[in-house]
Amino acid sequence: MRKCKIFVGSSHSELGKLVCDRLGVEPAPCTLKKFSNGETSVQIGVSVRDEDVYIIQSGSPYINDHIMELLILISACRGGSANKITAVIPQFPYSKQSKMKKHRGAITARMLANLLIMAGADHVVSMDLHASQMQGFFTKPVDNLLGAPTLARWIRHNIEDWQNAVVVSKNPGGTKRVTALADSLKINFAMIHTDRRRTHDQLLKKSKKAKIIGDVNIVSELQTARIVQGHVVDDDYPRETTENNNIVNNNSSINGILEKGDDVLGGTYDATNSDDDEDDKPQEEKLITLVGDVKGKVAIILDDMIDKPNSFIAAAEHLRLNCGAKAVYVIGTHGLFTDHCLESLCESKCIDKIVVTNTYPITKEKCQLHQDKLVVIDVSPIFAECIRRDHFGESISVLFDSLAAIE
Amino acid sequence: MHGRSQNSIKLLAGNSHIELCKQIADKLGIKIARVGAFQYTNQETAIAIGESVRDEDVYIIQTGCDSEKINDYVMELLLMINACKVASARRITAVIPNFPYARQDKKDKSRAPITAKLLANLLQIAGCNHIITMDLHASQIQGFFRIPVDNLYAEPIMLKYIKENFNKDDLIIVSPDAGGAKRVAGIADKLDVQFALIHKERARANEISRMVLVGDVSDKIAILIDDMADTCGTLCKAADILIENNAKQVICIITHGIFSGSAIEKINESKIDKVVCTNSLPISNHLKNCSKLEMLDISSTLAESIRRLHNGESISYLFYNNS
Numbered sequence: 001m002r003k004c005k006i007f008v009g010s011s012h013s014e015l016g017k018l019v020c021d022r023l024g025v026e027p028a029p030c031t032l033k034k035f036s037n038g039e040t041s042v043q044i045g046v047s048v049r050d051e052d053v054y055i056i057q058s059g060s061p062y063i064n065d066h067i068m069e070l071l072i073l074i075s076a077c078r079g080g081s082a083n084k085i086t087a088v089i090p091q092f093p094y095s096k097q098s099k100m101k102k103h104r105g106a107i108t109a110r111m112l113a114n115l116l117i118m119a120g121a122d123h124v125v126s127m128d129l130h131a132s133q134m135q136g137f138f139t140k141p142v143d144n145l146l147g148a149p150t151l152a153r154w155i156r157h158n159i160e161d162w163q164n165a166v167v168v169s170k171n172p173g174g175t176k177r178v179t180a181l182a183d184s185l186k187i188n189f190a191m192i193h194t195d196r197r198r199t200h201d202q203l204l205k206k207s208k209k210a211k212i213i214g215d216v217n218i219v220s221e222l223q224t225a226r227i228v229q230g231h232v233v234d235d236d237y238p239r240e241t242t243e244n245n246n247i248v249n250n251n252s253s254i255n256g257i258l259e260k261g262d263d264v265l266g267g268t269y270d271a272t273n274s275d276d277d278e279d280d281k282p283q284e285e286k287l288i289t290l291v292g293d294v295k296g297k298v299a300i301i302l303d304d305m306i307d308k309p310n311s312f313i314a315a316a317e318h319l320r321l322n323c324g325a326k327a328v329y330v331i332g333t334h335g336l337f338t339d340h341c342l343e344s345l346c347e348s349k350c351i352d353k354i355v356v357t358n359t360y361p362i363t364k365e366k367c368q369l370h371q372d373k374l375v376v377i378d379v380s381p382i383f384a385e386c387i388r389r390d391h392f393g394e395s396i397s398v399l400f401d402s403l404a405a406i407e
Numbered sequence: 408m409h410g411r412s413q414n415s416i417k418l419l420a421g422n423s424h425i426e427l428c429k430q431i432a433d434k435l436g437i438k439i440a441r442v443g444a445f446q447y448t449n450q451e452t453a454i455a456i457g458e459s460v461r462d463e464d465v466y467i468i469q470t471g472c473d474s475e476k477i478n479d480y481v482m483e484l485l486l487m488i489n490a491c492k493v494a495s496a497r498r499i500t501a502v503i504p505n506f507p508y509a510r511q512d513k514k515d516k517s518r519a520p521i522t523a524k525l526l527a528n529l530l531q532i533a534g535c536n537h538i539i540t541m542d543l544h545a546s547q548i549q550g551f552f553r554i555p556v557d558n559l560y561a562e563p564i565m566l567k568y569i570k571e572n573f574n575k576d577d578l579i580i581v582s583p584d585a586g587g588a589k590r591v592a593g594i595a596d597k598l599d600v601q602f603a604l605i606h607k608e609r610a611r612a613n614e615i616s617r618m619v620l621v622g623d624v625s626d627k628i629a630i631l632i633d634d635m636a637d638t639c640g641t642l643c644k645a646a647d648i649l650i651e652n653n654a655k656q657v658i659c660i661i662t663h664g665i666f667s668g669s670a671i672e673k674i675n676e677s678k679i680d681k682v683v684c685t686n687s688l689p690i691s692n693h694l695k696n697c698s699k700l701e702m703l704d705i706s707s708t709l710a711e712s713i714r715r716l717h718n719g720e721s722i723s724y725l726f727y728n729n730s
Contacts, residue, residue: 036638037667038474039508044518063450064482071529076520094451104456106490111533115485118532119525307449338449 001025003083004391005048007073009057011066012361015090016056018380023388028053032069040065042072048082054387055085059093059336060361067093067112071119078120086123086390087116088383090359091305091334095130098137113137125386127359127379128304128333143390145382146400147304147333147357148181154355154377155185155300159329165298166190166325168290170315178302190292190299192315194227223290225322230310232288232317288318299325305334306356309344313351320350331355335362335376342366346373414463414497416717419487421469423480424689427504427706428468434710442490444483452482454490464717465496466539468709471507472688474667481507481526485533492534500537500716501530502709504687505635505663509544512551527551539712541687541705542634542662557722559712561662561685562590564703566597568660568683569630575600577655579627583607583645591632603629605645618648625653635663636684639670643677650678659683664690664700671697 005028008016020027029045055077057070070087077085097108109130116124117140124138127145135142155162167189169178175191182189225232299319301312312330319325328351335342335356345354354370356362357379367376382399389396417440420428432439441457469484471477484501491499511522530538531554538556543549549556569578580602582591588604595602603622629649636642636659646657657679664684666674671693674682682697684690685705694700708725715722 034474035667036474037665038477039471039511039522040478041511042520043516048518061450064452064478068478068481071525072520072522075522075525076518079514079520080518097451097453100493104460104490104494106454106486106493108451108453108486108489111485111489114532115529118528336449338447 001388001391003050004052004054005046005082006387007044007053007055007077009055009066009069009073011060011062011069012056012058012090012358014361015058015358015380015383018358018378019056019088019384019387022380022384030073032073034065040068040072042069042076044073044076044080048077048080050081050083052391053077053082053085054088054391056088056090056383058089058360059091059334061338063093067115071115074116074119074121084122085120086125086387087121088125088387090127090379090383091336092126092129092134095134096305096307098131098134109134110137123390125383125390127357127382130304143386143396145386145396147359147379148177148184149400150357150377150379150382151302151331151333151355152181152184154375155329155331158375159298159300161298163187165300166292166294167300167302168192168292168294168315168319170194170301170303170311174303177304181302188292188297190290190294192318193289193291194311194314195287195289223318223323225288225318227286227288227314227318230314232314232321286314288314290318290323293323294319295324296326298327298329299323300329300331303332305336306330306332306345306354307336307338307341309341309348312345313348316348316350327352329353329355333357334360336360337362337366342370342374346370416713417460417463417465417496418713419465419467419491421467421480421483421487423472423476423483424468424470424504426689426691427470427686427709430704430706431468431710431713434707435714442487444487446479452479452486454483454486456490456494460491460494460496462495462497465491465499466502466713467491467499468502468504470504470688471509472505472665477507481529485529488530488533488535498536499534500539500713501535502539502713504541504685504705504709505665506540506543506548509548512545512548523548524551537716539709539716541685541709544634557712557716559708559722560726561687561703561705561708562594562597563726564685564705564708565632565660565683566594568703569598573628573630573658577628579603579622579624579629579654581605581622581624581629581631581645581649583631583633583641587633590634594632601627605648607641607644618644620648620652623652624649626655628656628658629654631657631659633659633661635665636661636670636682637665638668639666639673639677642679642682643673646677646679656680661685663687664693666690666693671700674699 006020007030008027010032031043033041035041055073060066074085094108094112123141125143128147129144132144165187167178167182169175169191172193178189301315316328319328330351345351354373355375357377385399386396418432419442420439422444444454446452467487469480488499508522508526536554541559542561543558575598578600580591580595582588582604585606591602603624606619608617631645642659649657659679659682661684674697681699683701685703712722
């Protein structure tokens with residue numbers, strides 16, 4: 001490709017290489033390192049004057065370092081008189097912080113968008129943004145690529161009896177994503193809702209009512225169970241007596257705030273916000289409800305990112321133990337797997353396979369260690385094709401209408 | 408009730424230098440606001456604002472330090488600024504004693520990024536209304552901002568220290584490089600003492616090749632003054648040359664003690680007799696490991712500037728009328 005340079009950031013050089021290979025070009029030479037005081041240093045080893053520059057940088061465990069590196073790279077290319085700078089960010093960092101939670105939060109994703117534009121990016125390419133509304137944060141064009149077609153293809157090729165499978169959303173917020181995939185595969189979908197406000201007593205009332213009608217698992221399409229310590233338990237499991245810590249905390253020291261994190265504010269809890277909140281308080285008792293029918297079928301839990309394990313494990317246990325699912329697949333576009341997430345997911349007997357794409361770097365050791373359950377799908381062809389089409393001014397939406405073309 | 412005049416100072420502490428922030432809060436007689444930055448398990452930085460900042464005068468203390476976390480602290484500062492802006496603070500002032508990336512302030516090679524300018528833009532985009540910093544590596548960085556920048560000086564504190572600890576007849580002030588000559592000449596003038604200069608030929612960043620001393624330092628206490636000490640290679644080599652030229656003692660006075668890499672070991676092994684540096688970066692750990700290190704407290708300068716800025720009083724008065 002003439003007049004085109006592709007720079008690969010240090011967050012995910014593997015994906016960058018794959019994209020370059022696919023395009024038949026070498027990554028443009030640049031030196032990325034740190035000074036001894038920790039400041040990031042960037043040197044661009046080739047002229048970018050009047051060229052189309054693509055910079056591939058994803059999220060990573062060293063998130064802030066790599067954001068700085070991306071910003072400095074963009075600004076260096078801008079200073080080197082590049083014609084057009086496109087930031088290719090397969091997994092957009094900070095995308096979960098895209099709205100004001102409770103009172104007085106920073107809208108970090110919007111700020112990051114502003115930072116990128118200010119540094120000199122003319123165009124942003126990302127995949128499966130946590131909320132597609134985030135495109136509106138940018139004053140420059142954003143191409144939000146879709147991971148779903150790739151995942152759908154994997155499902156068609158690798159899951160037996162996928163025609164009878166059910167795509168499950170593990171929280172109401174992700175239902176739209178789930179229905180889209182279900183529609184494209186023409187299969188059924190279901191939804192799981194975890195509620196931390198409804199009490200034990202209500203569950204008892206409900207199950208009593210259900211018993212009058214018959215067996216809770218068969219008659220109603222609404223299946224409810226309790227989660228304690230992050231795991232599904234029987235109805236007669238002893239009730240937790242500890243006070244939950246959603247009470248307003250009057251700790252005045254800064255450390256108090258740091259420790260308690262988002263609990264300090266107490267205050268009203270907005271139900272619509274809870275969709276995104278991962279269950280970071282596993283000790284709390286919750287109520288899990290499945291809407292839909294998975295009995296004897298393969299259940300596919302779909303989300304845009306697999307970050308923390310608890311909600312996935314609870315959902316899988318509920319589907320498998322209480323609702324009679326034949327197998328449970330956990331599928332997501334971005335496999336962040338923070339801390340021991342991957343280990344916990346693999347240990348869970350209720351999860352059969354974990355499927356993610358390689359938008360976010362996953363170390364080779366991790367892949368090998370968990371290869372019996374973990375599947376990583378390569379999405380570099382999509383990014384390569386997107387870069388090629390963008391450079392030659394061809395349509396990108398066509399890419400998703402006829403994905404078969406690059407299979 | 409009274410509208411605009413009724414707002415107060417809200418002091419926010421970034422995680423980089425909570426100690427300094429506490430000292431400033433004590434000097435101002437206020438409490439640090441219940442706002443904190445923490446990290447999610449996926450390493451994203453997040454902010455919790457535990458009290459209202461609506462219509463308040465917000466000051467965020469964050470300095471560039473710690474080679475492991477410098478970018479985290481930059482991000483933290485940007486997020487805190489943005490969180491306060493979204494929470495309708497009236498004015499947001501970033502107090503950055505050591506401005507990070509200050510040395511990447513020019514296009515010294517083709518296609519080199521001007522990161523200091525980038526950082527200036529980032530701060531403004533995040534919503535910063537005012538910057539307080541100290542001894543910028545190059546004062547031109549002030550011009551990178553479209554918002555007012557108050558560049559404070561550690562010079563009065565240094566002068567006071569020199570006057571209190573040395574007899575000016577024994578002294579000679581030395582600049583470890585040509586770039587610092589102006590700063591050193593100013594101090595020498597104010598103390599009415601001689602000054603000398605060391606010229607170094609630099610091959611690569613953080614590496615020095617050859618040094619030449621200009622001026623006579625024999626039988627004098629040589630005081631090396633610089634704005635920052637990073638790996639301390641320059642200072643140690645300068646000390647060698649000064650001792651070779653019969654200086655009695657070598658004292659280093661520095662504003663920003665970054666001390667990255669093996670700087671502390673280098674100082675311990677070198678011919679430097681004493682390193683005096685301000686607490687613009689957290690150095691309490693280094694103080695334990697290095698008996699040659701001494702600290703100058705700048706919290707009162709910062710506190711007074713914050714007070715003056717809040718009340719709309721002159722800040723330059725602080726530097727021209729109290730020596």
